[in-house]
Amino acid sequence: MAPKNRLFLGSFVHSKALDELEYLHNAVVCVDTSGTIVAVERECDEARAKEILFPRLGWDMDDVEVVTAQKGQFFFPGFIDTHLHAPQYPNVGIFGNSTLLDWLNTYTFPIEASLSDPARARQVYTRVIRKTLSHGTTCAAYYATIDVPSTNLLADLCLAAGQRALVGRVCMDQFSPDYYRDSSPESALAATCESIAHIRRADPSMSLVRPIITPRFAPSCSVPLMRQLGQLAAETQLPIQTHISENGAEIATVKKLFPPSATSAQDDSYAAVYDAMGLLTERTILAHAVHLTEAEAELVAARNAKVSHCPCSNTALTSGAARMRWLLDKGIVCGLGTDMSGGYSPSILAAARHAVLVSRHRAMGRPGAEGEREKLSVEEVLFLATRGGAQVVGLEGKVGGFEVGMEWDAQLVGLGMVDEEGNAEEDGGDVDVFGWQGWEDMIPKWVYNGDDRNTKKVWVKGRLVHERK
Amino acid sequence: MAPKNRLFLGSFVHSKALDELEYLHNAVVCVDTSGTIVAVERECDEARAKEILFPRLGWDMDDVEVVTAQKGQFFFPGFIDTHLHAPQYPNVGIFGNSTLLDWLNTYTFPIEASLSDPARARQVYTRVIRKTLSHGTTCAAYYATIDVPSTNLLADLCLAAGQRALVGRVCMDQFSPDYYRDSSPESALAATCESIAHIRRADPSMSLVRPIITPRFAPSCSVPLMRQLGQLAAETQLPIQTHISENGAEIATVKKLFPPSATSAQDDSYAAVYDAMGLLTERTILAHAVHLTEAEAELVAARNAKVSHCPCSNTALTSGAARMRWLLDKGIVCGLGTDMSGGYSPSILAAARHAVLVSRHRAMGRPGAEGEREKLSVEEVLFLATRGGAQVVGLEGKVGGFEVGMEWDAQLVGLGMVDEEGNAEEDGGDVDVFGWQGWEDMIPKWVYNGDDRNTKKVWVKGRLVHERK
Numbered sequence: 001m002a003p004k005n006r007l008f009l010g011s012f013v014h015s016k017a018l019d020e021l022e023y024l025h026n027a028v029v030c031v032d033t034s035g036t037i038v039a040v041e042r043e044c045d046e047a048r049a050k051e052i053l054f055p056r057l058g059w060d061m062d063d064v065e066v067v068t069a070q071k072g073q074f075f076f077p078g079f080i081d082t083h084l085h086a087p088q089y090p091n092v093g094i095f096g097n098s099t100l101l102d103w104l105n106t107y108t109f110p111i112e113a114s115l116s117d118p119a120r121a122r123q124v125y126t127r128v129i130r131k132t133l134s135h136g137t138t139c140a141a142y143y144a145t146i147d148v149p150s151t152n153l154l155a156d157l158c159l160a161a162g163q164r165a166l167v168g169r170v171c172m173d174q175f176s177p178d179y180y181r182d183s184s185p186e187s188a189l190a191a192t193c194e195s196i197a198h199i200r201r202a203d204p205s206m207s208l209v210r211p212i213i214t215p216r217f218a219p220s221c222s223v224p225l226m227r228q229l230g231q232l233a234a235e236t237q238l239p240i241q242t243h244i245s246e247n248g249a250e251i252a253t254v255k256k257l258f259p260p261s262a263t264s265a266q267d268d269s270y271a272a273v274y275d276a277m278g279l280l281t282e283r284t285i286l287a288h289a290v291h292l293t294e295a296e297a298e299l300v301a302a303r304n305a306k307v308s309h310c311p312c313s314n315t316a317l318t319s320g321a322a323r324m325r326w327l328l329d330k331g332i333v334c335g336l337g338t339d340m341s342g343g344y345s346p347s348i349l350a351a352a353r354h355a356v357l358v359s360r361h362r363a364m365g366r367p368g369a370e371g372e373r374e375k376l377s378v379e380e381v382l383f384l385a386t387r388g389g390a391q392v393v394g395l396e397g398k399v400g401g402f403e404v405g406m407e408w409d410a411q412l413v414g415l416g417m418v419d420e421e422g423n424a425e426e427d428g429g430d431v432d433v434f435g436w437q438g439w440e441d442m443i444p445k446w447v448y449n450g451d452d453r454n455t456k457k458v459w460v461k462g463r464l465v466h467e468r469k
Numbered sequence: 470m471a472p473k474n475r476l477f478l479g480s481f482v483h484s485k486a487l488d489e490l491e492y493l494h495n496a497v498v499c500v501d502t503s504g505t506i507v508a509v510e511r512e513c514d515e516a517r518a519k520e521i522l523f524p525r526l527g528w529d530m531d532d533v534e535v536v537t538a539q540k541g542q543f544f545f546p547g548f549i550d551t552h553l554h555a556p557q558y559p560n561v562g563i564f565g566n567s568t569l570l571d572w573l574n575t576y577t578f579p580i581e582a583s584l585s586d587p588a589r590a591r592q593v594y595t596r597v598i599r600k601t602l603s604h605g606t607t608c609a610a611y612y613a614t615i616d617v618p619s620t621n622l623l624a625d626l627c628l629a630a631g632q633r634a635l636v637g638r639v640c641m642d643q644f645s646p647d648y649y650r651d652s653s654p655e656s657a658l659a660a661t662c663e664s665i666a667h668i669r670r671a672d673p674s675m676s677l678v679r680p681i682i683t684p685r686f687a688p689s690c691s692v693p694l695m696r697q698l699g700q701l702a703a704e705t706q707l708p709i710q711t712h713i714s715e716n717g718a719e720i721a722t723v724k725k726l727f728p729p730s731a732t733s734a735q736d737d738s739y740a741a742v743y744d745a746m747g748l749l750t751e752r753t754i755l756a757h758a759v760h761l762t763e764a765e766a767e768l769v770a771a772r773n774a775k776v777s778h779c780p781c782s783n784t785a786l787t788s789g790a791a792r793m794r795w796l797l798d799k800g801i802v803c804g805l806g807t808d809m810s811g812g813y814s815p816s817i818l819a820a821a822r823h824a825v826l827v828s829r830h831r832a833m834g835r836p837g838a839e840g841e842r843e844k845l846s847v848e849e850v851l852f853l854a855t856r857g858g859a860q861v862v863g864l865e866g867k868v869g870g871f872e873v874g875m876e877w878d879a880q881l882v883g884l885g886m887v888d889e890e891g892n893a894e895e896d897g898g899d900v901d902v903f904g905w906q907g908w909e910d911m912i913p914k915w916v917y918n919g920d921d922r923n924t925k926k927v928w929v930k931g932r933l934v935h936e937r938k
Binding site for chain 1: 558559561562563565566588591592593594595596599600784785787789790813814815816823826827829830832833834840841844846847887889890891893895898899900901903906910913914915916917918920921938
């Protein structure tokens with residue numbers, strides 16, 4: 001079925017600034033057949049849109065699909081998950097009392113290795129794409145595995161499902177089990193190039209799915225491998241994703257494995273190692289960044305590298321409480337990541353909620369204004385989930401808000417309205433809105449108790465990619 | 470319809486000890502018409518139950534209802550919510566960046582006061598009972614408001630819905646707004662007695678709904694009021710619920726309002742104030758207990774008073790991270806509370822999850838074994854949610870596990886089983902179990918990602934009180 005021009009009607013909510021949401025009520029958004037927003041008009045309805053917008057847009061009156069947000073519903077930009085491991089999805093919630101390094105060996109490497117089985121890869125990747133789409137994730141930065149065919153399959157499945165994605169074939173040639181590692185820097189590079197070539201063939205315009213260069217994390221990459229990947233990134237201008245400063249033992253390992261004598265870095269800090277390898281760029285997504293030093297944060301800011309904040313994972317693996325206010329104050333661009341399966345939840349809304357909560361744990365014990373400053377607001381975490389995420393994955397100006405020229409990556413959110421007898425429709429989930437409550441109550445209620453039941457429809461680039469039955 | 474004898478078949482999971490779950494597979498549990506468990510048999514099925522159990526129980530073969538847990542399903546004890554404010558339910562998720570004392574004045578007292586409107590009270594209480602039942606809460610210790618008729622209505626509605634409950638008319642004669650306070654200790658006592666009398670008439674056996682003496686918290690109660698309530702508790706042997714040591718400013722207020730000269734307490738600590746008033750008893754539920762001193766914890770332990778741990782609330786209001794390991798090591802009996810609406814979630818499963826996560830924040834920065842000791846396991850929080858909660862509300866030996874002589878307060882839990890194509894039934898919610906995963910994976914997956922969609926049926930005292938459509 002050929003895409004139609006579409007008219008979206010009702011309430012639209014998006015971030016205007018880090019700490020400010022903008023509400024557009026009784027508004028219309030026109031989206032053309034390419035999925036691009038071509039008009040945004042406040043205080044407008046269908047009749048008025050037909051009168052003033054359609055002629056200007058040259059739209060055929062009778063060939064426009066109309067989608068209306070009902071009472072208790074609103075359009076919100078799609079969420080951007082800036083860090084997750086697709087093959088680990090079956091393991092969400094499974095980590096016991098482990099921390100990063102033992103968790104990798106006990107739970108993570110075995111499940112990743114098992115996805116070289118194409119049938120299992122198809123099963124798991126199909127499920128994780130459907131699951132994240134159902135939670136309103138319109139764009140995801142995926143780590144796949146070291147296996148090229150299944151990495152390519154992940155890209156193909158994203159393309160087929162219509163999820164915007166960055167897909168990275170994982171590179172790791174040391175500090176990893178024999179059964180799951182690259183045999184040499186050269187073979188890792190070759191495999192990466194093979195996957196990049198596949199994804200470029202699959203989506204030549206790279207408008208939906210893009211390859212991303214993925215050194216797993218410094219400990220599992222040799223200096224030659226990192227150097228070659230840094231060079232590849234410079235040549236191709238492709239984005240890069242990796243981990244940084246998640247856990248104390250990991251940081252100690254980096255110091256031990258990468259003395260400046262081995263890297264020619266300015267010091268033995270984690271950020272300096274990546275910088276010396278050509279991996280700390282404005283197109284680099286650094287996951288976690290929990291324990292950066294002052295100097296490292298300055299370096300990250302100077303390179304304009306991006307940070308993916310993964311609060312659920314950082315808590316679950318006892319990694320630490322990332323200093324988000326400090327990073328934001330330095331002007332570092334940040335987004336949110338589910339980091340499945342270090343993180344337990346497939347939902348960026350849950351990550352946003354937990355980002356608020358973790359910020360309160362940071363505030364505890366810090367007196368007065370210092371503690372208050374640590375707190376992230378509902379508005380701020382929703383910014384991170386949308387506009388911030390868009391900047392992190394290099395799609396700012398293209399997705400993350402409702403403005404003319406941007407693409408329609410959006411979700412229709414519906415909350416449960418409680419009637420006078422105390423009934424509410426079943427599929428409002430846990431968000432119960434009472435008659436006297438307005439938007440300033442509804443949005444935090446959604447953030448604190450919302451789930452995929454509240455995500456009624458999801459579009460990417462204008463295409464309807466998920467609808468709740 | 471007269472209740473039938475019932476035979477439950479399948480897998481049963483319950484706590485055996487604080488850190489140990491017991492799995493009974495291919496088991497049967499027989500529940501008689503009074504809702505009491507009369508037989509538990511492992512390695513049994515319907516035919517064998519008929520052969521060996523029915524004759525012993527004197528059950529009519531043809532008049533027994535059979536309930537079977539299917540693949541991916543198991544029976545689990547109902548959850549016990551040891552602390553929540555029913556009238557505050559509409560406000561879940563609404564607190565902005567406030568902390569306890571300003572939150573009370575800005576959000577809490579106005580909504581509580583508004584429930585003197587009987588229509589609103591019916592709407593809100595109906596909703597909170599349905600909502601908590603749908604999350605598997607078979608027993609709740611409710612704070613109502615200062616209004617007697619609506620407090621009584623809450624008890625009536627619990628009785629009608631079949632939820633086991635402790636219902637307390639809130640006492641507060643100082644440090645509260647003029648529009649919402651008791652005019653004198655005497656009027657507060659009289660109103661409390663009026664509500665107690667109503668609940669005793671409504672459920673003379675107190676088998677389902679019991680009154681609970683409820684001084685809101687020390688700051689909002691005068692010394693004469695607390696003394697009279699302590700005396701009432703001694704005379705009636707009724708349980709008591711109140712708050713303790715939630716927040717720094719609150720503790721400072723207690724020290725200021727209650728010098729030992731005013732209370733004849735041994736010191737000006739929060740616990741000593743309650744103790745001097747006769748309110749620190751083995752039937753007392755103390756909510757929060759975040760900042761107890763060593764001496765206070767010793768006093769709480771000596772009195773065998775119980776603690777309701779409310780992790781979601783403690784984080785959301787930046788109250789602090791309660792020292793659960795320390796309390797448990799002292800032998801203090803603990804359960805979990807949602808503390809709506811300081812807590813944002815109606816779910817004790819969410820409270821259990823957040824208890825795990827908060828314990829990890831406590832572990833952060835504490836090196837080695839000391840940090841490890843802080844961590845609560847999935848097994849431990851499920852104990853707190855069931856057996857621990859039962860001890861807190863004085864129902865140990867009656868609910869919280871599956872043993873002969875206990876009452877059938879239970880939930881049927883079902884998880885989503887992912888097929889080979891990556892599909893799973895819609896109502897498995899976010900818990901996706903893959904074919905190769907066993908019970909040791911399923912239970913943590915439920916704790917980390919489960920919600921009311923996984924709670925298929927709920928029974929209290931043998932009565933089916935909730936069923937998902």
